């Protein structure tokens with residue numbers, strides 16, 4: 706089961722130093738196949754923030770600086786066991802693969818900020834990341850709201866198990882959500898006005914970007930200082 710960035714498959718060969726796997730085990734590799742394996746961030750299990758350059762599974766160069774990585778487009782892949790996960794054969798492999806990219810990208814910040822019951826979480830964007838964000842948010846016990854651009858998307862949003870929906874172009878609905886959320890998980894990869902979404906956070910609220918707009922955001926300082934709010938980001942996971 707492959708896509709460009711993550712791979713789930715059977716181990717077909719193991720080196721003599723390998724301790725965690727044997728031939729025939731089901732395994733998965735996410736968005737990273739290597740890092741410097743020495744820096745402070747690596748030691749803390751945060752190799753996605755490698756100070757010397759992580760090696761992405763797809764369309765990157767290995768730590769030697771010259772070997773290209775082809776990710777899910779290769780027939781076989783050689784990976785250090787530190788970057789391989791064990792996958793239970795009881796699981797639906799087609800459902801496991803997205804966990805290694807969209808799954809970890811949304812799980813990681815929700816865990817880092819300890820999002821759970823007593824929290825009001827909103828997420829933006831109904832694609833693969835949003836889908837995972839909604840499911841994790843509900844599973845962790847948060848009250849989950851989907852911020853949608855148009856009411857027609859409500860049917861899609863409902864399938865994710867979210868508790869509430871707010872059409873951000875509906876002035877009345879938007880007004881009711883001012884200062885409401887503890888966290889907003891932003892999975893949108895298109896330009897959008899963060900000042901609008903920051904206004905929906907309560908005091909100390911955190912807006913977490915995991916989507917990447919192609920253009921820089923323009924943020925008014927008062928959008929943050931007006932409620933001791935934080936604008937944060939997160940990248941996949943360790």
Ligand SMILES: [Zn+2]
Pocket residue numbers: 740741742743744745746747752754755756757758
């Ligand atoms: Zn490193």
